[in-house]
Amino acid sequence: MGIPTVKREKQHYLINTLHSLLYELSEEQKKDCVIIVFVAEVNAEYVNSVAESIKTSFPREIQSGILEVISPPASYYPDLSNLKKTFGDSEDRVRWRTKQNLDYSFLMLYAQPKGTLCGISTNFQNYIRVFKAGVNIKLVIFKQQQKYLNMHLLVLLSGKLFKSEDLPLIVEFFLMFYKDKPIDWLIDHLLWVKVCNPEKDAIHCEKEKAELRIRAKPSLFQHMGIYSSLAGKIQNLKDKDFGKNVLHKAHNNPPAKVDTSLQIYQQYTLEKIYKGEDCFWASAPVAGDYIRFTFLNPLKIERYFFRSGNMEHPGDKLFNTTVEVLPADVSLSKFNYPATKDGYLKIGAFENGIAEGGVSQSIGKIQAIRLSVNSDSPVWAILSEVSMKVVSIHCKDFEQCIEIGTT
Template sequence: MRGYCGQNNEGRSYHKSCLKCLVNFKTAALLHRISQSVTPQVSPSTFLAVIFVSVQLFSILSAILALLEERVLRRLLPSQPNAHIYLPHLKEHEGSLKPIVHLGQRRTGVSLVLGVPTVHRQKQSYLVNTLQSLLYDLSTAERKDIVIVVFVAEVTIYFLPDAVRSGVIEVISPSPHYYPDFSILKETFGDPKERVRWRTKQNLDYSFLMLYAQSKGTYYVQLEDDIVAKQGFFQSMKKYIEQVLSEEWLFLEFSQLGFIGKLFRTSDLPMIVEFFLMFHKDKPIDWLLDHILWVKVCNPEKDLKHCNNEKARLKRAYKPSLFQHVGLHSSLPGKIQNLKDKDFGNQVLFKGHYNPPAELSSSIEKYLSHTLERAYNGDDFFWGLTPKRRDYILITFTTPQAVKGYFFRSGNIETNGDRFYNTTVEVLPNNVSNSVKEKVTRGELACCKTSSDGFVQIGSFKNGMAEGEVDGALGEIVAMRLLVHSDSDVWVLLSEVNHINIIYK
């Protein structure tokens, strides 16, 4: 933005100083014209009257300036509630509402913003599993249309670097001056001081997270750090939003437990946050959300049944639930909460596809009835004991196939740690020409690397998945192989096998 009179590069708004200098310039020009027009014959009283009118005009122009500046600021800055009224200690520390962004690409313009506040737990942390669950089956397009904002007080997070680099995960924390003095809180509703402090801090954490999220996307979803997501949750949420888009609602519920899975329009967040901050010391956040509904639609002259019916119009419950609570140890020390959403149902532990006839073999010992054949046919997942270096899974097609692409997923939503690590995807071409072999050997074929036994390496597992295209120069494929390159510390589970766009023989 320019520092002198004129428009900015986008031609939409004046710099604050530009508006002032414009008013000053116009006023000075007016006074100059008045002074030039005054002749010695003009009486002093007339001259003073003209000056008085000029001063009044200047006051009017200044008021217009103030209104213009306010509109410019409203357009350029995200809307914020009157936080300094409800948290007066913030006045002592400028910028105390500004988040500290530790990790991420500051992505904006997405459909869904998922907020995940996390705090230290004495017994067990669930955060990594929660994030892996949310990312588990997102497609490439879905990953570009979502951002997960993790709110932390202590930053010791050095995981999921690929998700952070791509912008799908951001990690923020508040200014150290954001929180008030919790020692002066009053005990209410029979809660001890420690619980009052815990629920008050939760209100402030959620409010801060919502303030940060409001400018990043169209909808905001409140989650917790000890949940699992149902496969396909992203598409399920978007479809349901489209169904109720033209209807009146304040939030949509994608879980029946507490505040988990509540979806809001980001345009409604300033009002919601202001209400939370206004009563942050008084009640838990799920009670406050219910009070917003009461304020908006309940008639004090009607009975409770009428009130509940009216509130139901502003909150829509989606079933089955898309998020399940899995944490046992609460962030409130000593609290055990074995809460389960009965509407969540069972998780999908594998995904079947139609694959071409093939002979299957593996050096990895299977567990119980979870065989490789059942996984390949889409009837189950393959579960094998701890892989060692040079272990493999071999898929030999009955007849050579023109394979265009592949997708392998290891682990599932319940056993996500049992993955392939340091494992490559290889193909055995049928009659690859000498020229192609030479290109692969010289590294001139970008897709591929050679193996000593005739297989060509075309990909590898990353975050439990391997997907890619098969270069047409390799011709028809006789076999595909997953080859382990180092000893693993865990078992392995193969939950999805898909050969893409095959021309079946």
């Protein structure tokens, strides 16, 4: 996925865009994609500041290689000071749209081999559904098996899908006419050149282009923000055919009683996130606060996953918070984990808003899982995802499963 970004005079959308994309990706899906942020500026100080901001916000994604940040050499851009004005556009607008064509071309050429290297082989429709998020983005996803030259993920010009192998052809066309027209017009002209018969009418041409240009309905992306990167331009565009932002993710968790010392905000209760109905939202935690899940019957838990913050409030995370379990067997001497005074074992902690890991089966069945806050937080806290995977138990019949206490 390619995300071009430039310096803006007013509001910036990049970090929220990345939060929005990464929020919907599971750990397994992250292994199949690369997100490339193209900082389309030549000022080294600015480029480095953007890179540092991304590194600070997404250290795990940078480290794992899912997130890359690139910028062009100053020599890439030609002289843009004396361009011919066309279509009644001002000099500034002509320069802006011309540079935009060059920016997309650079990003596409850099990213073209990444599609092959990522080795994406999942079904296209299933794969693209993970990106149902509100973002301000020109999207390029590279997949060898997708048959369409160009797929619109958004009715507006904020999302496009191309075959990796077609990108050199597309860029070559852009670079031939980058001074003449905006990029969305050039894409349409390229499709005309590819499939339209000059001896046929316009209706036939549109039908042929529609075979290559498929629109996703409902749209998977939404244009966000009103301030364009072109100074003075207001972009009041909204795609009406777009779903609501997903602010929480549901999981089928085992039956449990939940409680917390945090002050809950309005209707965003802990019960709702545990059942997958809504997120949990509370005022700023202080040292000693906790969130607890007590199972109705002690269970063997295989893995846990907790996500704090969401797309609308990415900063409302849990900081300096540990994950603790209460064994059904209270004889703690056999466990190689730090223990609290009340018998919980510390098995993990939140990093950049996420806590995930396996539970050693040597612990046996556990009565409860607790999230313990170890220091005061300057921000409120959201839990947008809670997942507890129970160790699979194979029993001969339904009655035996009930007796064992599984669900």
